Amino acid sequence: MSEITVPALATAPQVGGLADAVFEGADQQPGRVQLGRKAGDRWEDVTTAQFRDQVMALAKGLLAQGIRFGDPVAIMSRTRYEWTLFDFALWTIGARPVPVYPTSSSEQLAWILHDTRAMGCVLEDDDHAMTLAAVIDRVPWLTRVWQLDAGAVEHLVADGERVADSVVHRHRLAIKPDAVATVIYTSGTTGRPRGCVLTHSNFMAECDNLIARWRSLFEPSDGDQPSTLLFLPLAHVFGRMVEVAAVRAGARLAHQPEMAVAALLPDLRSFRPTFVLAVPYVFEKIFNAARAKAEEEGNLAVFDRAADIAVRFAEAREREALGLGPGPGTALRMQHLLFDRLVFSKIREAMGGRVRNAVSGGSTMGRRLGLFFDGAGVTIYEGYGLTESSAAATANPPGRVRFGTVGTPVPGVSLRLTDDGEILLRGDTVFSGYLNDTEGSAESLRGGWLHTGDLGSMDEVGYLTITGRKKEIIVTRSGKSLSPALLEDRVREHPLVEQCIVVGNDRPYVAALVTLDHDATGHWLKLRGKPKLTPRELVRDPELEAEIRRGVSAANTLVSTAESVRNFRILPGTFTEEAGLVTPSRKLRRAVVESAYAEEIEALYAH
Known part of the structure; x- marks a missing residue:
């Protein structure tokens, strides 16, 4: 332990x-x-x-x-x-x-x-x-x-x-500080939502320690007052934490009601925040929109080369910051400077022009995406937390970001990993229990620790990586156990994929259902001179299936043959929050999805 x-x-x-x-x-x-x-x-x-x-x-x-x-x-x-x-x-x-x-x-x-x-x-x-x-x-x-x-x-x-x-x-x-400030209902991936009772003290401990540790976000820079555009749902603890922290830190706070990129980007450009806080989905959309625009303008090769340089540049800076190697060499710096003018500056301008720091939470972000944005001049501090911990419990520290991890405990938090990898938390930010649920509160708060139900691993210097959830472990018929999150996140890195759910519990092998990104597929069809297709026609297009197969194959390189996705199906619909299939932070409601698409899952094992 x-x-x-x-x-x-x-x-x-x-x-x-x-x-x-x-x-x-x-x-x-x-x-x-x-x-x-x-x-x-x-x-x-x-x-x-x-x-x-x-x-x-x-x-x-x-x-x-x-x-x-x-x-x-x-x-x-x-x-x-x-x-x-x-x-x-x-x-x-x-x-x-x-x-x-x-x-x-x-x-x-x-x-x-x-x-x-x-x-x-x-x-x-x-x-x-x-x-x-x-x-x-x-x-x-x-x-x-x-x-x-x-x-x-x-x-x-x-x-x-x-x-x-x-x-x-x-x-x-x-x-008084111990008075109840709010009751936030967990959006939950299964079951009926439970009300997390959070006190004034919980939020003050959370926000004041975040402000003290991440001063680079909350202090004036180059004469600009720190500012952020809040577009996360205020019904979510992450959005609520941003609201409180901005007021306590004296940052300028504005609101935007839509996380859709088409609605968000104009307000980012007009408000021009100095930092943003978002879920990975938003950063994925910004990257994909920039890449699609480059492809439309005939500059895809330049963009992809710039992306590679950004990742290499950020990796070198990461090694240097962590004391694991030298920083970027002269040749890499020169290439980075060239692509900063051609590509990276445009991405920063699309985010308002002044953003240099960002925070990502709510779900896991791919390491390569974090490296790309850092190389493009926007450092994303990925973190991890729950409603029960008043939002962030861990986050990457300033100047020592380890991309692909969710960092170290925020000040005032203790973190413990059990022998089976469950993440336990303790500190002033941890809630007092669930409303009207004594039994559930006692189950979650055992031995003075919050038992999160999330699984993780910790490296030698204390950086946490999320590996899945205890209740989501898949055990195939052969007895092979795996966490689906690693495969799902990698498949989702393909620009045409919006969501992926890996299945296989008590089945002969692992399979997956994939949904498509509407904007990306429309762009893909246009560039290939294909007519506009209905969703059901689109999922049967052999070229599209080959594209998605490449994404699945890339994910399979991360696991053993026994853990790899052997079959998949592209769905004509999407997993929406309105249908109850994903949470507001874009996490899959696994049991609900598997129930809604039971026939499609059975078809994956029909041959």
Whole structure:
């Protein structure tokens, strides 16, 4: 059993809560820009004083409408400015915001409202109002409903005009660090979501230690105020951590409701953040879009050569930083400088032009992709964490990134690997348990450690690599055990592949289902002069099948013959969050996918 502890760099406050940062920031630097708010095609600055006043006005409105200390209030919305406003207003009066994914079904919403006994619910639009209407009779204790697109903020502010500021401050000053800040429901890959109870102290310990360790992200550079565009779902703990950390660090925070590259890139270019935090899917899409554009312009050979140089350059810098060898030689530096002008600068410009650092989490990112971006001038710090650990539990440290790993424990976290490779965590960021689930809490928090259910390996200097999940280990009929994640991640590196699920439990051999990237396949057809095909026609195209076979063959080189994918099928559809097949961070809901595609899986073993 191996174990490593990284001492905390920041001590959690002994008094107060998350909203104090809003009021203290306004008192200390009232004119500093705190947020950017989209207004048409431009971004309006919101100072710390303005944001404090907005939080105060909304908090008074919530009190006027009956929300009290400790009351749960659900928020069902995409990522937008008003969510952050509601979060801090609710925290100001000691209430508990409960995030709900905007794609949730009526049954999922009803479960969260029932489990938390939420007194109020913030909805974004008419679609969400209809989702709630379908189950409203099952939650009679829900007494307040507000809709953002119907003027919720304005109505609440008007109602709160008669409430004195002193009443709000009495609530705020009564909040203690161990008070519940939020209940975040795990999106889960199996079973019914469970509510993770996270305190103000959990988030303060998480964010303050991240800020202290990764100062390169949160400190001004070349006169630019640190800034980030938040496009992760605020219903996810990763997005919530970004929101809190930005406010506590004094970084300028803006919101974008879509992770789709077509919607995201224009806002990256206009807002021009200095750092971004995303799931690997976003970085994959940015890379694939850049490569597709180069191919369309007849510059694919140049792009691929640049990609190779970027990877080699980053590998040399990695060896140098880790003390394992020399840095890039003169010839490599000259080639890198050439391709920086031709290729890398364009990729940075597509991300806004000022991004030099990024953080990736939520799922595993391929080593080569991380090396490419580092060689292109954007260092991605990959990390690992759970809702139960208030987001990041490990991350690659500044100046010593080991690509393909999720780094070392963040300050204040202890990490232990059991003999079978399960990752255990301990620290001030670890949650206190699941709401209304004493048995599940006791099972997860055994012996003072959070048992994550994730499997990993640790190298000689303490860098963690995620190898899979205990419940996802495949055992073939011959008794061969394997974790499917390694194969799936490698197949997904093919630019035409969006998702891959490896199957084979109690089967004679390993097989896979593959879904296609819609944008990439459209580009592929166009360049080959092929007519537009229906999804069912496309998956039968022999050239396309040969392309995907190459991706599968590349993945098979990573494992033994007994562990390799022997058969695969390309699906005409995709695994979507709306269908419940993937989580918002793009993790496969394995059991749900296998059930939905049971016939296709049987067909893989029919001969």
